[in-house]
Amino acid sequence: MHPRLRSFIGMLALVTLVILYALAAMAIAVSRLGESGPLVHLAYFLGTGLLWVLPAMAIVKWMVGPARPNS
Numbered sequence: 001m002h003p004r005l006r007s008f009i010g011m012l013a014l015v016t017l018v019i020l021y022a023l024a025a026m027a028i029a030v031s032r033l034g035e036s037g038p039l040v041h042l043a044y045f046l047g048t049g050l051l052w053v054l055p056a057m058a059i060v061k062w063m064v065g066p067a068r069p070n071s
Contacts (some may be wrong), residue, residue, distance in 0.1 A: 010063030014056060021052045 025048040033041055 006065075007063055010059050013059050017055055017059065018052065021048075021055075 029041075029044060033044060
């Protein structure tokens, strides 16, 4: 795959991941954390704020991977 195409697809995947992940994290927070205290909110948003990095790292690793030769 051409590196520019791989980067474009990866960029679209990253933007989609961030939008969907943020919406899911927000929906879970609204439905489950309404009566919780501030420390629970802090822990939840700290955890979910860092957790999206794992799939993003996989996408970026795929984006910068070596191009396969056309055989």
